[in-house]
Amino acid sequence: MINHHPSDETLFRYANGSLESGPRIVVAVHVGACTACAERIARFEALGGSLLHDIEPEDMEAGSLDQAMAMIDAYEAGRGEAAPAKRLPRADVGIRLPEVLDDCGIGPWRWIGPGVRWSRVTLPDDDSANVMLLKVVAGRKLPEHTHAGYEYTQILKGAFSDARGRYGPGDLDEADDDVQHQPIVDKDGECICIAALEGQMKLSGFFGRLIQPLFGG
């Protein structure tokens, strides 16, 4: 049962392409497991489709169709010669990761503080995005803190709770700068999440404060 979903604004930005690539992949992980949000995105994309369909057209340059046909010829002639996509290295992190992450690089677990480990997630087309897996041992209480911007955290395994509620597998925690909380991981097992930060802001969110030194914060 999924209880925490991305906001309408976030899904709207996912659909119109303005959500940054880090948060985008975290939202994609959520949507891959949440049919309700998949439908919400499909609606916003349909909004994009209807805007495209109804927009006042603008002339393409002369010869543009011939040019398109020439590109198709070149593509068809070169088919099968394309080198296979380069695979990014993937460490075994101990759980089966969602399919949307199949093309991402996954780093080994690294110690970051008592009871907390992280692994870097590298996007195939944007190595500057701040995306990471985080693993926190059972029962660990994180220091009370506030956020300095948006953090997107999708729970893959285990659960944590704070004043806002309990976040379990499939839940997405979209925490903005107003959130002040003191999360505690469930006693009966470790918690693994995928998290992304929006922009190059100061990191002070749920996991952000722990990993800030890694990004030279």
Added chain:
Amino acid sequence: MREDEESLSAPEAVRLMTAVAANRDRAAFAGLFGFYAPRLKAFLKRSGMTPSAAEDVAQETMLLVWKKASYFDPARAGVSTWIFTIARNARIDRLRRESRSAVIAEAFDPSDQPDAPVSGEQAIIAVEREERVREALDLLPREQADILKMSFFGEVTQSEIADAVGIPLGTVKSRVRLALGRLRQILDDLK
């Protein structure tokens, strides 16, 4: 060059797409190109691209329509929606390439990943989704519909929206939130 296509019905677009996917039908592709390329160019310009960049990305998008034709599934999205998502990803890729020196071959799109099979009920919804969203926009108060349309074109700044709609900048964000909530409500009621 040939005249731009004036109109294209949703079923006719699906027929053309299917012909491209199944038979690599170039005449069908030309039909899609005639309708969509000039609209993609306009759409991309409105999203903040220069005319020449918009022309390029419109071309790139149509080439991807040819390449990815076999991924098109009318049970999931209408043709306009599917082509919109390709253009969106091509635009993201282009902006990313411009912002750094390394060149990447093709945009990574999480939505290219295989999905679970579609149920019969979902398939019907997919066909009607564009139509329902259009209907819902018509049911929204004019101001809310305008705000949604404007903010959909990501490059339009909030202050431009504030100017156009004549409301203070600070309230644009909450108006967008309100309009999204109202749109969701209308769509749920239309079901």
